[in-house]
Amino acid sequence: MHTRISVAAVPDDRLPVILVHGLGMSSRYMVPLARHLAPHFRVYAPDLPGFGLSDKPRQALMVRELADALAAWTNANGVGRAAFVGNSLGCEILVELALRHPQLVDRLVLQGPTPDPEVRNLIRQAVGFFAIAPFERWSLAWVALTDYARGGIRRYLLTLRSMVDNRIGEKVLRVTQPTLVVWGTRDYIVPHAFVVSLAGSLPDGRLAVIGGAAHGINYSHPEAFTAILLPFLLAAEQDENGERAALRRRRLP
Secondary structure: OOOOOOOOOOOOOOOOOEEOOOOOOOHHHHHHHHHHOOOOOOEEEEEOOOOOOOOOOOOOOHHHHHHHHHHHHHHHHOOOOEEEEOOOOHHHHHHHHHHHHHHHHEEEEOOOOOOOOOOOHHHHHHHHHHHHHHHHHHHHHHHHHHHHHHOOOHHHHHHHHHHHOOOOOHHHHHOOEEEHHHHEEEOOOHHHHHHHHHHOOOEEEEEEEEEOOOOOOOHHHHHHHHHHHHHHHHHHHHHHHHHHHHHHHEEEE
């Protein structure tokens, strides 16, 4: 698995952040967000198997298999427990990861989570992609087209089917890690009612909205996204410090 890794010096005890791309994409469109997070965290942005510059398995991997591959990559690289930030299909993979490999997940960020249970039709999903195009950075179109070409249309369509059939709304009921759902007001792929319901269904969920943003917030609005992410991600360090202080108090005679 090809991976982009930040090199800026950060505190050793700070939680690493792993960015997980969406359908047909790669870590390339995670670079704007990674650059904004790199001064604060060690950031990893892998290309999932079959996409970007990673190896291409003969069979397309489904959501569960992609989650297992991400877990294997995390263990193989010695990353340990981390915060995970996903976009679109990446959100589905992260929910699966949190359920199947909870020891790896400290907290989750689900930006533009798919699929809306009311829109499981592939044609309507495609219409949504065209509707958001005017509100993304135009350079994202070139990144997407070249990434789609690397992965191939067959893999794209098979993974899309797995994505549309996945019932994320039911699965989040069992996700216990702190989870931030992020939505852009011009994301016509993911309805507002769906993200409100999703955030409300999470045992420890919350919702943040970015005005004027569409589906690829990590690429088109990295500054606004980072401003929302930092308090949530840094809370992990504050929580850990609070637990240590409480433990010290309990040890006092």
